[in-house]
Amino acid sequence: MTEPLISARGVSKSFASVEVLRDVDLDLMPGEIHALLGENGAGKSTFAKILAGVHRPTTGSLSMSGQPVEVTSPIVAQKLGITLIHQEPISFPDLSVAENLVLGRHEGGWLSRVPWAQMMRDAAAIMAVLGVRIDVTRPMRGLSIADQQMVEIARALASDSKVIIMDEPTAPLTPKEAATLFTIARRLRDEGRTIIFISHRLEEVFALCDRVTIFRDGNKVITDTVGNLSEADIIRHMIGRPLKEYMHKQGSVIGDVALRVEGLTRPGVFADISFTVRKGEIVGLGGLVGAGRTDVARALFGVAPAASGQITVQGQAVSISDPSQAIDLGLAFVPEDRAVAGIFRSLSVEQNISAAVPGKISTMGVIRRSVEKAMAARSIANLSIRLASARQPIGELSGGNQQKAILARWLLTDPQVLILDEPTRGIDIGVKAEFYDMIGALAVKGCAILLISSELPELLALCDRVLVMSEGRLTADLPRGVATQESIMQAAVPRSGYAA
Numbered sequence: 001m002t003e004p005l006i007s008a009r010g011v012s013k014s015f016a017s018v019e020v021l022r023d024v025d026l027d028l029m030p031g032e033i034h035a036l037l038g039e040n041g042a043g044k045s046t047f048a049k050i051l052a053g054v055h056r057p058t059t060g061s062l063s064m065s066g067q068p069v070e071v072t073s074p075i076v077a078q079k080l081g082i083t084l085i086h087q088e089p090i091s092f093p094d095l096s097v098a099e100n101l102v103l104g105r106h107e108g109g110w111l112s113r114v115p116w117a118q119m120m121r122d123a124a125a126i127m128a129v130l131g132v133r134i135d136v137t138r139p140m141r142g143l144s145i146a147d148q149q150m151v152e153i154a155r156a157l158a159s160d161s162k163v164i165i166m167d168e169p170t171a172p173l174t175p176k177e178a179a180t181l182f183t184i185a186r187r188l189r190d191e192g193r194t195i196i197f198i199s200h201r202l203e204e205v206f207a208l209c210d211r212v213t214i215f216r217d218g219n220k221v222i223t224d225t226v227g228n229l230s231e232a233d234i235i236r237h238m239i240g241r242p243l244k245e246y247m248h249k250q251g252s253v254i255g256d257v258a259l260r261v262e263g264l265t266r267p268g269v270f271a272d273i274s275f276t277v278r279k280g281e282i283v284g285l286g287g288l289v290g291a292g293r294t295d296v297a298r299a300l301f302g303v304a305p306a307a308s309g310q311i312t313v314q315g316q317a318v319s320i321s322d323p324s325q326a327i328d329l330g331l332a333f334v335p336e337d338r339a340v341a342g343i344f345r346s347l348s349v350e351q352n353i354s355a356a357v358p359g360k361i362s363t364m365g366v367i368r369r370s371v372e373k374a375m376a377a378r379s380i381a382n383l384s385i386r387l388a389s390a391r392q393p394i395g396e397l398s399g400g401n402q403q404k405a406i407l408a409r410w411l412l413t414d415p416q417v418l419i420l421d422e423p424t425r426g427i428d429i430g431v432k433a434e435f436y437d438m439i440g441a442l443a444v445k446g447c448a449i450l451l452i453s454s455e456l457p458e459l460l461a462l463c464d465r466v467l468v469m470s471e472g473r474l475t476a477d478l479p480r481g482v483a484t485q486e487s488i489m490q491a492a493v494p495r496s497g498y499a500a
């Protein structure tokens with residue numbers, strides 16, 4: 001039997017007095033793609049960060065090829081050949097792609113000592129190996145997330161990493177970009193490297209991974225060959241109880257038009273967008289990543305207003321030029337990119353949850369802590385947000401739990417019109433069903449909901465109607481019953497000549 005490339009023995013991790021990983025033993029083999037699965041907050045990212053030197057284990061040890069190692073920092077990890085690709089790539093936006101590739105690679109690290117022409121040649125060669133076409137002389141700024149990830153992977157290759165950890169890499173990718181990533185991951189595996197792959201999408205695990213380890217509440221439950229486990233086995237190990245079924249759509253009464261959009265246009269981004277959402281109606285907005293759906297949502301909420309077109313809320317023509325106006329009109333918006341648009345990282349979970357409803361927690365401008373606290377506690381229970389304390393900084397929560405907290409914030413505003421942008425991205429399978437029930441219940445209460453989602457089953461299960469966008473234009477409006485995975489995909493695929 002081959003020797004493991006990395007072995008973890010008895011690895012535990014506590015933050016303050018809370019133990020989030022408990023006595024984990026795990027062997028990672030050379031030449032395997034190893035999935036880490038578990039519910040939000042199960043400890044996947046924490047384990048990854050321990051391997052990558054971001055966190056130190058509280059107890060336990062690591063060894064590489066049989067030799068004990070102390071991964072005391074990310075730099076040490078890199079020297080050992082371990083690279084963690086974060087979900088939000090960390091890079092220097094103003095430096096060129098090539099410079100980002102070689103950063104930290106050269107002892108002493110001064111870029112000026114690296115001959116420019118050679119650097120460009122090396123960088124281009126690495127990109128060619130990956131089969132990715134990115135101009136290495138251009139700045140990082142403005143690259144798509146997929147391309148930024150490719151640069152991170154290229155950097156791992158440039159530093160000759162033996163272990164590459166990908167923490168939810170596919171969440172922001174189009175299916176085509178994800179396919180490219182998979183091809184590259186397989187190639188790296190076949191060269192004998194170890195890939196650790198974290199995802200909430202089980203179909204990706206079945207398509208890509210050789211073995212899987214499942215965490216639950218900080219404990220390792222099982223490691224096994226993917227082929228030995230069914231989807232039902234995996235879910236049972238992950239959540240330790242039967243999965244709550246999302247029964248069927250709740251019957252809500254569809255009323256007057258709550259939101260009407262006519263001819264909304266922002267040149268180069270989206271054009272001539274017209275649709276309505278009625279009270280009690282859940283309208284889906286499907287399409288590929290990059291089709292312009294988020295831009296439309298941001299225009300509706302006044303984050304980046306449209307250049308022309310008319311928005312009507314509850315029968316009243318309005319112009320929304322910033323989010324506070326949108327909130328006053330009864331709109332709420334749960335953004336897809338919580339790192340940019342949703343989170344006040346240094347504030348507590350409580351403060352983040354109550355951030356959109358200052359009126360509800362203050363009396364004559366004075367914030368009443370007890371009210372804030374009670375309100376946050378209810379949200380935390382309703383959405384089963386996992387945390388040590390409601391007063392801890394939100395940045396300490398796991399990715400999925402941060403997402404739930406932001407959702408809780410907007411649900412508290414009692415919106416007339418709720419715009420959700422990829423709300424279940426990064427949310428585990430156990431909570432999704434509860435979340436769908438909450439959306440359904442809001443519709444029953446008369447809320448008009450616009451749901452942007454790339455998950456076709458989600459659109460089909462929840463929505464009364466599915467709109468589809470492609471290249472900045474609306475390409476379909478499919479009533480429930482007519483909408484199918486095929487009809488949505490067909491309308492989502494770009495056709496030349498459609499560009500806004």
Ligand SMILES: Nc1ncnc2c1ncn2[C@@H]1O[C@H](COP(=O)(O)OP(=O)(O)OP(=O)(O)O)[C@@H](O)[C@H]1O
Nearest residue numbers: 015020040041042043044045046396397398399400
């Ligand atoms: N820096 C920190 N300080 C305090 N607690 C933390 C810190 N980092 C993580 N935790 C806690 O550790 C637990 C595990 O978090 P982790 O990020 O590993 O979960 P995860 O499995 O990656 O979840 P997700 O699927 O939501 O990303 C969570 O309860 C989280 O709140």
Ligand SMILES: [Mg+2]
Nearest residue numbers: 044045398399
């Ligand atoms: Mg995580």
